Amino acid sequence: GYLALSGGNVATERAFVMVAVMFGAVLLNRRAITLRAVAVAAWIVLLRRPESLLSPGFQMSFAATAALVAVFAALRNKEVPMGPRWLQPVVALVISSAVAGAATAPIAAAHFNTVPHYGLLANLLSVPVMGSVVIPAAVLALCLVPLGLEMIGLTIMRWGLDWILAVAQAVSEFEGALSHVPAPGAWVLPLFAAGMLFAVIWQGRLRLAGLLPAASALLMWGAAERPVVLIADSGGLVGVMAPEGRALSRAKGQGFIAKIWLENDGDPAGQIAAAARWREETDALPVWQGPGFRLVHAPGKRKLAQASTCKKGDIVVSTVTAQTPENCLLLTPAVMRQTGSIAVTTTGGLQTSRSVSGQRLWTGWQPEGAEISRLRRIIGQESPQ
Known part of the structure; x- marks a missing residue:
């Protein structure tokens, strides 16, 4: 009952x-x-x-x-x-x-x-x-x-x-x-669980061997690194890693995404405090200088118009689509329907929601176009052909 x-x-x-x-x-x-x-x-x-x-x-x-x-x-x-x-x-x-x-x-x-x-x-x-x-x-x-x-x-x-x-x-x-802790890697929890299950189920002193993979999982967790750059698939929010923690491009809007990013960083700060960490701006637009490229967040038509003077190799993230100079790469929701949310790892690799979830019958990913190939080249993951 x-x-x-x-x-x-x-x-x-x-x-x-x-x-x-x-x-x-x-x-x-x-x-x-x-x-x-x-x-x-x-x-x-x-x-x-x-x-x-x-x-x-x-x-x-x-x-x-x-x-x-x-x-x-x-x-x-x-x-x-x-x-x-x-x-x-x-x-x-x-x-x-x-x-x-x-x-x-x-x-x-x-x-x-x-x-x-x-x-x-x-x-x-x-x-x-x-x-x-x-x-x-x-x-x-x-x-x-x-x-x-x-x-x-x-x-x-x-x-x-x-x-x-x-x-x-x-x-x-x-x-x-x-206490707040960052999100572990994909293999941390399965490895920890397997080790502890061995320690619980096995009989005799050999069960203590299960503590080795469990301890290894905790060490892997402690060494986990969060992405340097996070870009929401809506184009409405960008987060970059600063000395104080994750810096967000907006103090308001996209609150759920901001909350999840900060939680996964193990960061107790709110969105307003995280937005205050963003130091560099050009024409009132949040700008982040990466290794060999510059990231600009320009949500909305008016701010995107301000970003029209972008330079070669710049990546402009926006919520709307417009004509941009050939030198710039514009990431909009239409483009990111090919990949989902985007992350740049500490080693300069490109990780997308598509690469994590895989290609399934129900995902409906659009074929990757020239924009994504160009993005990979800009951040250094691929050499120009």
């Missing part, structure tokens, strides 16, 4: 399958909570929705569950003492919060570019209230609905939720509560 009411997201589906497997194991007099139950749940979820493998919900849910099952199984097998009976629930809560937080932190950082530092404290103050106040009050409210007295349960439930929200607000305001 709860699975149906919740809308059937990945985490709830995983919990439903694991509970079903657990009850089946109890009926068969087998151990109820094992990594096999986690594996069965993963298979069923992926068979129904294979695309969920790449979602943060699937990855975080199964990472936390697998880590919790593995750690508590190890504690049970080694008969690690957890203190007197009255203290064991508290110790179990601390261990479970710490393990789940550690297991999901790299995944959350990879997807959301943030690392919370006081999650364990927040969990210790809020999880017991959720289990002992909010959930029982919700059940009580449901039972009292036929009598018209559901407000009794809902009021108690509100008290618990107010406490949880107050804890979240207070912890988020701690100094240094959050």
